[in-house]
Amino acid sequence: MTPPQRQRRHPLPEPPAPVPQEGERKNVERLYVISGADGERAPLDLVTLVVAHAEPPSSATPEQTAVLRMCQAPLSVAEVSAYLSLPFSVVTVLLTEMLAADLVQARAPIARQQVADRSLLEAVMHGLQRL
Numbered sequence: 022m023t024p025p026q027r028q029r030r031h032p033l034p035e036p037p038a039p040v041p042q043e044g045e046r047k048n049v050e051r052l053y054v055i056s057g058a059d060g061e062r063a064p065l066d067l068v069t070l071v072v073a074h075a076e077p078p079s080s081a082t083p084e085q086t087a088v089l090r091m092c093q094a095p096l097s098v099a100e101v102s103a104y105l106s107l108p109f110s111v112v113t114v115l116l117t118e119m120l121a122a123d124l125v126q127a128r129a130p131i132a133r134q135q136v137a138d139r140s141l142l143e144a145v146m147h148g149l150q151r152l
Contacts, residue, residue, distance in 0.1 A: 063117040067099040067109065068130045071116060075124050084115055085124065092125060 073092040077085065084105060091104055102112040119125045 063120055065098050065113045065116060065127060069098050069127050070095040070130055071098060071101060072126050074126045085119055089124060
């Protein structure tokens, strides 16, 4: 059993809330600039794979250029979000714009079969019986 904690007669005043720094204020504005005003989104989820379909055009934003360079091999939307240090919602809007411009392709992840093929199991069984 632990002893009871002592309580102060006069509680200490709580420290004031931290004032956001200039860099933190710009971050919210930057996310709005990246995602645009309309905020349309393609039906992407965290495991949707993104593959670059074209080279970065000269009019591409820095984020679009980074996505195109990263996605030479398939990456999930969650990985893209983590590598860019951007929220998932902003990345989905960014990828929606890139899908509309045909810069990237999105596809569902490769699903593995839950049950192995019967002929494969029979071949393994016969091979083990021969041993």
